[in-house]
Each structure stands twice: as structure tokens, then as C-alpha cells.
Amino acid sequence: MKIIDILRQDKVTLSFEVFPPKTSDSYQAVAAATREIAALRPDFMSVTYGAGGGTSEHTVGIAAGLHEQYGVETLAHLTCVSSTKEHVRNMLDKLRAHGVENVLALRGDIPADGEVAHDYHYAAELVRDIKAQGDFCVGGACYPEGHVEAANKSEDIRHLKTKIDAGCEFLTTQMFFDNNILYNFLYRIREQGITVPVVAGIMPVTNVKQIKRILSMSGTYLPERFKAIVDRFGQNPSAMKQAGVIYATEQIIDLIANGVNHIHVYSMNKPEIAAGIQASLSEILR
Numbered sequence: 001m002k003i004i005d006i007l008r009q010d011k012v013t014l015s016f017e018v019f020p021p022k023t024s025d026s027y028q029a030v031a032a033a034t035r036e037i038a039a040l041r042p043d044f045m046s047v048t049y050g051a052g053g054g055t056s057e058h059t060v061g062i063a064a065g066l067h068e069q070y071g072v073e074t075l076a077h078l079t080c081v082s083s084t085k086e087h088v089r090n091m092l093d094k095l096r097a098h099g100v101e102n103v104l105a106l107r108g109d110i111p112a113d114g115e116v117a118h119d120y121h122y123a124a125e126l127v128r129d130i131k132a133q134g135d136f137c138v139g140g141a142c143y144p145e146g147h148v149e150a151a152n153k154s155e156d157i158r159h160l161k162t163k164i165d166a167g168c169e170f171l172t173t174q175m176f177f178d179n180n181i182l183y184n185f186l187y188r189i190r191e192q193g194i195t196v197p198v199v200a201g202i203m204p205v206t207n208v209k210q211i212k213r214i215l216s217m218s219g220t221y222l223p224e225r226f227k228a229i230v231d232r233f234g235q236n237p238s239a240m241k242q243a244g245v246i247y248a249t250e251q252i253i254d255l256i257a258n259g260v261n262h263i264h265v266y267s268m269n270k271p272e273i274a275a276g277i278q279a280s281l282s283e284i285l286r
């Protein structure tokens, strides 16, 4: 089933994300975590794509398993800035062969050494290419706080419109910790004629290492309420995990209450976190 058809239904959806192993050694552990998350029967699951494409086979393997073994609708991420057109064609052939019909088309981060492949410059070009190569449902990324490279939010939204016009059928947001940022972004994109479904990406922050990584991503605003939680529980791993899951769950409840129907949890290969959030929403998702 195409994810756009799931998102068009008049219901709240909950989806989870997994990332592929960095080495073949950890493949079994990731596959086991994926199986446990799939057993929660989310509306769909996404599988990320390693920067640079070095682990692209693992993305295909995990996505294929989700679809073929567990019957979960699957969204395979695919980046382009370090890829050739030939590699993209091969990836699409493999995904199609395994029945995966949904792709999140991304540019990918520019590698630190600036070395790129030159076939693609922006995600919109990949969107266009995928749409030309078969019956895929194609989604894209968006940034409620603006993408780090964009001069300002208006410019970023103009580029986003180009991606939609290229055939991008839905958007998934970068993580955010203050829902007002998303509400403001939705207002601005709708005003610019972007009407596709937007899936809110929620990151349950459950340890201090994650927080340091988020802080290193310029532009992510951390509300005082969130900072107080980190100050109080940051050095106590189990308390931080509990507080992080509750913070994310409260964010989700507020979003749903305000009409944001599609929630994607960055579940980071952690079945217990996915299960904890889902259990706290059991009546809301009914």
C-alpha cells in the first residue's frame, strides 16, 4: 500500500523509524529490534539510509524484511548527493523487487570533505527521477526551524515548494521540541500553497549523548521545560529515559489535540521506547 493512501485516511497514524547497522556484525541485532517494533503493528515503518550510501544493502535488507516477513508498510529512505544515477536506479530496482513502494527522497548531508557525486544537487531532482522510474509513492523531508543551509525560512519554504511540484507527495519533519514551532511552520507552508500531508517527526530524548548531538545541530530550539528535565535527570539514565518518553508522549498528545494526525517516532532501534509511547496512546489511537 502507498503511504499517501494511509495518510489520506481520516485517522491518526503512528509510525516508527529504524536505522540500518553500520557493520554486518550488528545486522542481526538491528533485525531483531526491527522485528519487535514491527510486532507493535504501526501504520508504517521507515528505514534510514546511511550517509554516503555505504550501508545501502542493509537499508534494502531491513526494508524488505519488514515488508515481506512482517507485512508492515515500509518507507525506505534514499539519499542522492553522494550517489550516481546508476546507483539510484539499482536501489529502486531492488526495492521494487521486494515490493517496497514508498521512498523518502533526500539530498543527504554534504560530506565533511565536500566530495559529492555531481549527478544530483537537491532532493527535488531525486524526487523527479524516482517518479519517472516507476509507481513509487515519494515523500520528502522538511524543517520547521528551517534547514541549516537556508538563508532564511521563506527561502527554505520556496525550495520546499519546488520539491512538492517535482512530485513529493508527503513530508516528514525534522525533530522539534516545541510544538508551536510546528504550528507556525504549518501555517506558513499552507499559505505558500503546500497542501500535502505533513508527518510530525518526534524524537524521544532518552540519554545525554543524544542531547549533545542535538545541540551540535545548529537551530534546534530546546524549551526551558525540556532543559529543566535534562538538568534534573541527565545523570540518571533510567530516570532520563522515563522523562524523555513522557515528554515525547505529551508532545504527541498536544499535536493530535490540535489536529496534527500523523506522528512519526524516531524510535532509534529501541522497541521498549516505541512500545512505551504506543501504550500511553492506546485509547487516543483507537
Ligand code: FAD
Residues within 6 Å of the ligand: 047, 048, 049, 050, 051, 052, 077, 078, 079, 105, 106, 107, 108, 109, 110, 121, 122, 123, 124, 140, 141, 142, 143, 147, 148, 149, 150, 155, 156, 157, 159, 160, 162, 163, 172, 173, 174, 175, 201
Ligand atoms: P533538500 O530538500 O535538497 O534541501 C537541502 C537544502 O538545499 C535546503 O537548505 C534547501 O533550502 C536548499 N535547496 C533546495 N533546493 C534548492 C535550489 N533549487 N537552490 C538552492 N537551494 C536549494 N540523511 C541521511 O543521510 N539518511 C537518512 O535516512 C535521512 N533521513 C532523514 C529523514 C528526515 C525526516 C529528515 C528531516 C532528514 C533526514 N536526513 C537523512 C538528513 C538530510 O539528508 C539532511 O538534512 C540534508 O542536509 C538535507 O536533505 P533534504 O532532502 O532535506 O535536502
